[in-house]
Amino acid sequence: MPLPNATASHALLLATVNDLNTPCFLAPAITGATRCVRDRLVIILFSRLFNTAGVSHTECWDDIQRLLTYVYVQATAVAQELDKVLLQVDVLLRGFDEDLCEDFGKDFEVVIRIEGDCIPVPLPQSVMSLRTAWSKPGDHVVDSESVPGSPTAPGSDPSTYPVVALGGTFDHLHAGHKILLSMAAWIAEEKVIVGVTDDALLTKKDNWDVLESLPARIQGVRSFMELFKPSLVYYIVPINDIYGPTATDPNIQALVVSKETVSGGKAVDQCREENGLPPFKTFVIDVISHSSRRLDVDDIEALKQAKMSSTYIRQWIVSRQKGDAGT
Numbered sequence: 239m240p241l242p243n244a245t246a247s248h249a250l251l252l253a254t255v256n257d258l259n260t261p262c263f264l265a266p267a268i269t270g271a272t273r274c275v276r277d278r279l280v281i282i283l284f285s286r287l288f289n290t291a292g293v294s295h296t297e298c299w300d301d302i303q304r305l306l307t308y309v310y311v312q313a314t315a316v317a318q319e320l321d322k323v324l325l326q327v328d329v330l331l332r333g334f335d336e337d338l339c340e341d342f343g344k345d346f347e348v349v350i351r352i353e354g355d356c357i358p359v360p361l362p363q364s365v366m367s368l369r370t371a372w373s374k375p376g377d378h379v380v381d382s383e384s385v386p387g388s389p390t391a392p393g394s395d396p397s398t399y400p401v402v403a404l405g406g407t408f409d410h411l412h413a414g415h416k417i418l419l420s421m422a423a424w425i426a427e428e429k430v431i432v433g434v435t436d437d438a439l440l441t442k443k444d445n446w447d448v449l450e451s452l453p454a455r456i457q458g459v460r461s462f463m464e465l466f467k468p469s470l471v472y473y474i475v476p477i478n479d480i481y482g483p484t485a486t487d488p489n490i491q492a493l494v495v496s497k498e499t500v501s502g503g504k505a506v507d508q509c510r511e512e513n514g515l516p517p518f519k520t521f522v523i524d525v526i527s528h529s530s531r532r533l534d535v536d537d538i539e540a541l542k543q544a545k546m547s548s549t550y551i552r553q554w555i556v557s558r559q560k561g562d563a564g565t
Contacts, residue, residue: 246347249275250365253352255285258293258301260308264352267373268309271350272316274371278326280346281309282338284357289333295425296395299521302331302424303417307524310413323554327413329420330466338362395519398427399491403484403518405433405477406496407440409449409548411458414496416466418523419459422494423467425521431490432459432474433482445552448559452476484518485509492519 251271255261261283271279283305287293295302309329317325332338336359343349343364350371351357404422408415422430437452450458456474463472475483480502484490495503503520510517 245274245276247276248278248346249280250343250346250349250368251279251281252349252357252361252365253281253283254355254357255283255287255305258287258298258305260304262308262377263375264309265312265376267350267352267375268312269316270373272313272322272325272327273320274348275325276322278328279313280328280330281313282330282332283309284332284334284359286334288331289335292333294395294397296397296399296521299421299425303421303523306331306417306420310417314413323551324410328416328462328465331420331424332359334359338365340364343368398425399519400426400428401431401487401489402426402429402492402494403431403433403482403487403490404494405435405480405482405484406499407435407443407548408432408455408459409440409443410551411455411462412548412551414547415459416462418494418496419463420466421521421523423463423470425492425494426467426470429471429473430463431483431487432463432472433477433484434459434474436476436478439478443552444549445556448552448555449548481506481509485513486515488515490518492521494521494523496523 249271251267253261253264253267268281271281285292287298306329310327313325313327317323317327338359338361340362341364342362343366346365346368348371349365349368350373352375353372354375402422402425404418406415406418419430419432422432434452434456437449440446440449443449456476460472460474463470463474473483477483484493484506493503493506500520500522507517507520
């Protein structure tokens, strides 16, 4: 059947990607799925490149980031156009050597597939029994910035690092947060440490009264991370400064930061050096807006204003509350 006109509360979108070029062919399916879902859309991309022995995770950093950003922005842009700002969108990467858990489809009403796409992974009965809608693929456009999807020859960096760290406020978890968290998990082999800013440091935030509580933000991070890569250990802790565990934990080998927080990463490096700890490798995420799949802007203040942000979401919530109060 074609994509439903009626809305579903929860929907799955499943597709195979054969390379790491920008998946423009998914645009119609993502747009249609976002339009027909009310509360939650989970997009799962399957590829041999995501296998345990697939590509080098660190050397394909830019390509995976670009792929995730493209998919998230397609969905987020449509959601915002439809004023569905709180729509939960999750993008997952699965290798052909990974099986979905048996009950994965239990909370969904419809699964959306791409016409002509044969996913070479056995899907659990809980997914197979869902109502299936089919979407026509869009044009395949080769991204000149991306490399062909083939196993990457070893370089100077390892494919993954045992322990990776990152930090943030993670209020009303959105696409930018999820790309940051996903990329940290992508290059991690054993453990990801996530520092979540404590409530006491956030009282000067715009519309702080609708900011999620610390336990809610921690649980949001954990739920997403365990969904994205369940094989890892996640240590999620409150932090009261920019350093958190990174200043004292000698086992951290890599740090993931957004483009706007590179200066904080440098401060952490200096603190570690003062504490006699080895430096770590820093990986930078491009900050995104809801309408551009990649922002190459040097002005950090402009990035803060342009990206899809928790500030924007809180303002939307407050505006809706005022509107409801006036009716």
